[in-house]
Amino acid sequence: MKYKLLKKETTSGARLGLIETAHGNINTPIFMPVGTRGSVKAMNPEELKNLGAEIILGNTYHLNLRPGIGIISNAGGLHKFMGWDRPILTDSGGYQVFSLTRLRKMHKDGVEFASHIDGKRFFLGPKESMAIQKDLGSDIVMAFDECTPYPCSYEVAQKSLEVTLRWEKISREQNLQKHQNLFGIVQGSVYRDLREKSAKELTEIDFDGYSIGGLSVGEPEKLMFQTLDWVTPILPENKPRYLMGVGTPKQIIESIARGVDMFDCVMPTRLARHGTAFVGAGATVPVKAGRYSNDFTPIEPGCQCYACRNFTKAYIRHLLNVGEILGMRLLTTHNLYYFLNLIKQIRESIKGGYFLELREKFNAEI
């Protein structure tokens, strides 16, 4: 993988970059739609390409449970299995082991846990996670870490960071496919010295890129931005930075201003299935609400997505109200278009030198 830093704003930390992978290029800043179980919910690969998605996410924990890594391996990897020939990033499974499973036992080399589906027992550690992600064949692989919750005491965060750092070193030592790249994950909860220690030690290990984890887990937004202010200046400038699981349009812009390059979030797809659309500077429209039953305007007038070019709120509201799949499809299309178009506008604003104006506009309107 090659990361080229194309431009750095002088008035903020915003960066314009290009990541080259074996499955194609990624323009950063980038938003990555989430395809947890080998499908970006409600969408097909052709539609994702038409929306301009350059990279999507897959989930090690979920894919390893169903269909199982054996089947994906037999298919020739996740790209072939799901019919997606552009870049894929996979997480390590650590986050899900700690958030989804209740029965788990910590060991030195990983976690023993019971599947959230059928209670079947599994063991996942850095070696196992790397082996699975090697078979998945994703272009960007995440090191295996422990994600601390919020709030989290200093002692717990400190102990967790030690475990995480050891697991990340082990992750780095594992063998991956030639085209694959490994990202380390900065942890340390909301404690400055832990975050700084994490960022410094990971930089020494030398990963292909750096993720920032343990944020967007319930902490106040200010603490998220504060943590980024501590971390990004320490990370090497010649490697991409990925803020995991973030976020709202405003959070994305504010994080880009602090030097983050990559984002993923289930928000556009999940809120779509619940009947909510993103518009303007990040406002949400509850399209399913009864007040739109006679509203014959598009979700967002002027929006160029398939849903807004062809259908009214009244129709989409009806579809959502009676549970028609097309309703979820149309809102998902609009919301992904919104996020991918937002990130494109941000890239253009950095290129054109007017990122700060865009940032102010988004902060003013909310």
Place this chain on the structure above:
Amino acid sequence: MKYKLLKKETTSGARLGLIETAHGNINTPIFMPVGTRGSVKAMNPEELKNLGAEIILGNTYHLNLRPGIGIISNAGGLHKFMGWDRPILTDSGGYQVFSLTRLRKMHKDGVEFASHIDGKRFFLGPKESMAIQKDLGSDIVMAFDECTPYPCSYEVAQKSLEVTLRWEKISREQNLQKHQNLFGIVQGSVYRDLREKSAKELTEIDFDGYSIGGLSVGEPEKLMFQTLDWVTPILPENKPRYLMGVGTPKQIIESIARGVDMFDCVMPTRLARHGTAFVGAGATVPVKAGRYSNDFTPIEPGCQCYACRNFTKAYIRHLLNVGEILGMRLLTTHNLYYFLNLIKQIRESIKGGYFLELREKFNAEI
């Protein structure tokens, strides 16, 4: 509406025709995907067009309950409401009143019933049904009838037919939009004299086309074909014939051999959502079954649909197994392609003079 009989087979009753409507032409024999609540389940209008759908169905009963005819009327009719500019056929609502509602009271001029959704009371008779369908603006409107169940005693069928004939006369007297066309519906259960009486009296009323109802309600297949053998010879040759709610690929071919021109059925879309695909001469493949988890071939090798060109059974099986919407979408795409391609092949076989060979092939392979 203009119906042109383009060709009539000499060795069977199969007919090739063209229906001209204000929203475009329909080549017959035709299969019409069902869009009960203003959406052919899981599909968008663009995909339906790409699959070659020339006309779709809408459902008066369901659309009148939700979103309500007022909203569709405000939208400017069903075409505009759902973004479909090709022909639409709407049923009269009679079938659903009798099949879906438990609380109902027969009156001379219609049926009082409680909505299957919230129990709210409604009244539907020929006048109400025509008024609703006028507002829906469908190109082909169905007369309001009572659909007899199977089995049904002669006495009940006879009495029901009398009611139906009176309601159909009243339907004919109602005012529709200029571009709309009204079909009468032949009833009479499985009794020859009742079916013949129905067909003759409807022909005298002179409708724009003739539906055959009360079949595919649980009767043996032979009785369905027998009934068609009684009815179609009586119907005028210069009007299209529509067999409501039918059916399997074999039933469609056998009905075409008996002079039927139009079909609708929820089977391709409903079975798709349950994980079943149509292949070959009408065989079904339970793609959701575990035995396909490692099957990396398409649903139907050689099939030119989007699902078969891009995805394996193993992937689609996984999607269905974990409940991903894309799984239902891909199977729906395949099944609709199968039915629309089948009817296209049948049209070509009538044109080319080899319909009987195709019919034999389908009967032999099942």
